[in-house]
Amino acid sequence: MKYIVVGLGNFGASLAEKLTAQGNEVIGIDTRMAKVDLYKERISHTICMDATDEFTVSGLPLKDTDVIVVAIGEDQGANVMATALFKNFQVKRLISRAINPLHEKVLHAIGVDEIVHPEEETAERWAKKLCLNNVIDSFELSDQYSIIEANVPKEYIGKSILEIGFRPQFNLLVLTIIKPIQVQSILGKTHTERKVQGVVTPEMVLEATDILVLFGSNKDVQKFLKFKE
Known part of the structure; x- marks a missing residue:
């Protein structure tokens, strides 16, 4: 996949490096030439430019960037x-960093797809989240094993856990299923x-809005997610 990371501070640079290491094409952007020089060997491409300048930004490969x-x-x-x-250039997927609650509200008003809180979330976690399609969240137990939350693929909607065969086909364990429910406050x-939903039974049928909580090796998780595409 192709990424553009704007701002090569601690979080941005770490994210760009990890995405590059995972085989993606990454353009790292910063206004400071020292940062661009520092990471030019560790990120696919680095550019020194002002990302608030419309003319300069229009020259980036925005249509080809995921x-x-x-x-x-x-x-x-x-x-x-x-x-x-x-956002004005109508890019495919836009993620922005929030510094505080007020800043986050402004980003929501702009219409940002997702918001990052680097103080709470690591670059490594976001790198995995971005690289694996349909992953909502992930928790790495070790270098080899992870627990992930993933959306139900279209081809599995209406099928039971037994029919899909997570264990025999993908060597993954379905730890549980999370269902979004509408709750009304006292106001x-x-x-x-x-x-x-607690312990999953083989007879459980998956719905479109369900979230799967899966455990397995990183290799098997990637195999499952690629199979879904």
Whole structure:
């Protein structure tokens, strides 16, 4: 896949490096030439440019890029301007870094697809999340094994756990299923909560909105996710 990471601070540079190491094509962007020089051997491509300048940004291969991550953390104004600019170009998938709750509200207002909180989430976790299609979240137990949350693929909707054969076909364990449910507050407002279904039985039938919680080796997880595409 192809990525653009804007802002080569600690989080942005680490994310760009890990995505590159996983075989993706990554363009790392920063306004500081020292940062560009520092990572030019560790990231597929590095460019020194101002991501808040519309003319400059228009020269990037935006149509061919799968994901753009605005990882600018030092300058909230530049973060918002760059995010709004990429959103205006109607890129495929836009992820931006939030510094505080107010900043996050502004990003939501712009219409950002996903928001990153580097203080709470590691670059390694996001690298895995971005590389594996349909993964909602992941937790690495070791270098070889992970627990992931993934959307139910279309071809499995309406089928039971037994019919799909997670263990014999993919060598994966279905730990549980999470179902989103609508809950009404005492003020009458409705919001969505995640309800864990407990121990999975072979007869359980998957629905379109279900979230699978799977355990297995990283190799088998990748095999399953590639099979789904």
